[in-house]
Amino acid sequence: MLAAPVVFAFNGQEQFNYSGSAGFLIFISSFYLFILVMLIMGELRAKAIVVSLNNDSVQVINFLGLGRPGSFSYSSLEGYRTSAVPSRGGTYEYLYLIHQGKKIAKISEFYHRNYEELKASLQRMNIKNLGEEQWSFTSEMKELFS
Incomplete structure (x- = not known):
């Protein structure tokens, strides 16, 4: 998945888990990806x-x-x-x-x-x-x- 919860591990121990804010991060990541794709497609469609x-x-x-x-x-x-x-x-x-x-x-x-x-x-x-x-x-x- 694009913005699945990420767990950084060091020596087998959990260092960081943002499962409480995963929905927000998925929304923000999806929004930025959408804008990026639209800008690239817009440039290719209109100028290239x-x-x-x-x-x-x-x-x-x-x-x-x-x-x-x-x-x-x-x-x-x-x-x-x-x-x-x-x-x-x-x-x-x-x-x-x-x-x-x-x-x-x-x-x-x-x-x-x-x-x-x-x-x-x-x-x-x-x-x-x-x-x-x-x-x-x-x-x-x-x-x-x-």
Whole structure:
């Protein structure tokens, strides 16, 4: 079990037993594990994506390219928004592709080596620049868990 009661033993004698608080520790451990899994899955789903630009459409595959592909014609895209995301290593730009009012792809200068090339290609395809969006930690967390 994930957070089964632990007994530390030295020379065959019981040193520590927290059986009275096992329920609380199981709850806390389960909560932290849930948050960790959701953060990792959210990151893989939203940011670790494969983006392919074709002649008439953009294809987005999440989960490191192992997820289900989604294909969107350039004409169906409303456009893209950019956002400056601060981090310890500097500030990175994110580009959000917008389709029917929703962000369908989050292309990141941090995660994608060819970010500038992707951005330039989208501009050559006449995808409308919808401006800059203010980055917010709260909205980022909402997107990861949605």
